[in-house]
Amino acid sequence: MLNRRNFLQQVPPLAGLLLGVLPGLKASNLATKPILLRSSWQTANIGDIGHTPGVLTLLEKYLPGVEVRLWPVNVGDGVEAMLRKRFPKVPILQSPDEVARAFTECGFLLHGSGPQLVARKDLERWVQETGKPYGIYGITFPGVYGFPEERSKFNPVDIGLLSKARFAYFRDSVSLAFAKKNGVNCPIMEFCPDGAFAVDVRNDAAADAFLREHNLEPGKFLCAIPQYRFSPWWELPQKKQAPNDAKRAYNDKMKEQDNAPIREAIIQVVRQTPLKVLLVPENETQVRIGKEMLYDPLPEDVKKNVVWRDHYWLTDEAVSTYIRSAGLFGLEMHSPIMCIAQGVPAIVCRFEEQTSKGAMWRDVGLGDWLFDMDTPGDVAKIVPTVLAMAKDPKAAKAKVEEARKYITQRQRETMAIVKKNLAA
Structure with a gap:
């Protein structure tokens, strides 16, 4: 019979055997x-x-x-x-x-x-x-x-x-x-x-295929994202939401104020640097918004160096695309987050209707890349900051690395x- 002392002596090798059989x-x-x-x-x-x-x-x-x-x-x-x-x-x-x-x-x-x-x-x-x-x-x-x-x-x-x-x-x-x-x-x-900030899903094949199709070379383009004050989820059938007249009216009132600085940054990047610009969506409604607010109004000399992504994508393809870019700017939060996670510079432009989540850019040490669209002084800094990111990638990436250490x-x-x- 196995007494208590003998049993205890046998437990370590038995546990080891179990772990060996079931690696x-x-x-x-x-x-x-x-x-x-x-x-x-x-x-x-x-x-x-x-x-x-x-x-x-x-x-x-x-x-x-x-x-x-x-x-x-x-x-x-x-x-x-x-x-x-x-x-x-x-x-x-x-x-x-x-x-x-x-x-x-x-x-x-x-x-x-x-x-x-x-x-x-x-x-x-x-x-x-x-x-x-x-x-x-x-x-x-x-x-x-x-x-x-x-x-x-x-x-x-x-x-x-x-x-x-x-x-x-x-x-x-x-x-x-x-x-x-x-x-x-x-x-x-x-x-x-x-x-x-820890996302690492990838779809390199899809990203590479899209870039080849649109003559975008790794490291030679920036990404830009549009947005309305309120995402018009009622435009998506799967959401089954009735249109919100008050929010739709406010979107119409504010959309030019909010997207014009992003559009101007695109124009200056194309005219002052060798970089192209890719217009991307963070949510599905922004596919249409990107064409309306950013692509269609561009001057013809700029438009030929700007690509509008005309369909939605998943996070893995987005991450793979951001990794191949020289940086990102726009009116959203999580695409910038996923860029920083991969060491890619990203500028956040925000408004109060998006909740307080934008404050995290200050919290991680990227306050210089955070702009409030209702603060004229902030808006005036958007184009110069985007140009600085585009023209001095070494300094921009050093800034990212400091934030990543804290994150x-x-x-x-x-x-x-x-x-x-x-x-x-």
Whole structure:
């Protein structure tokens, strides 16, 4: 009979034998339950798509051997295939039964980066059904896209959910201050770079084919992005949204003010440098907006050196294209984020209707590349700053590298907290 002493003596070699027979089974798997990642909010925006592969990359890097299960809102339109190609070992939950099993087997729920506390109802369900811990990783708060009277509104439930989290990381300092001011009292409340800063999905073949088709050479073009004050989601049939007359009228009122400086920067880049310009969309509505606001009004001498991308794309092709560019500027946030992640310079132009997320450019040390379209002094600096980026790529990339050092530091520190809470 095997007594207690003999049994204990046999445990190490038995465990070693088990790990040898099952090489995919790591020691951390024996001690840590799987993580349930709630993310993948929509597919009509390459930035919202990018949150998920970014956070998955961080978990893969800093928590090796810990199983992660993705609970998505939407991975249609080719997104699922893109994620499975990059993360073949990550289960993507498709059915209520798979979600229910994950609630039983996973020990921690991680709310991924996003424009707000997107998964409020899912967090409530997790708390009610499991009582297990959860954390928030890189959100804007309250994250309301609206007119001034709407932007400070939030669901009171959010305060309690954020306060009861093991950690609440905010992707911009304005959100962090707003949360504290409005009563969020979480043990760990800090700034955390948006998860998309870690995105590394690629589709080099698609990017190369497009560049060849349009005579764009790597390193010899800039990317530019248009935008309205409010994305006209009602134009996309899959969104099933009725037109918002007030927002549509405000878009019409502000669209020339906002896009004219981007258009002027394009003109000066083409006329003063050997670079071409590629007009790209971050969300699907910007394909049309790019033609209307940036391409069609260009002078003919400029237009011949500008390419309008006439169809939407996925995050992996976008990243591969940005890597081949000399930089990016425009009226969006996540394409610049994905550029910086790859060491590519990127300038952000923003307005209040986009929430406080733009403040993260200051938070990571890129405040000189952040411009408010309602501040005349900022607007006046856009063209000179874009030209400086185009004419002095060495200085621009050095600036990017300084920001990346800080971003990497915060990613490492915040993932250490995630790991600590899993162990607890």
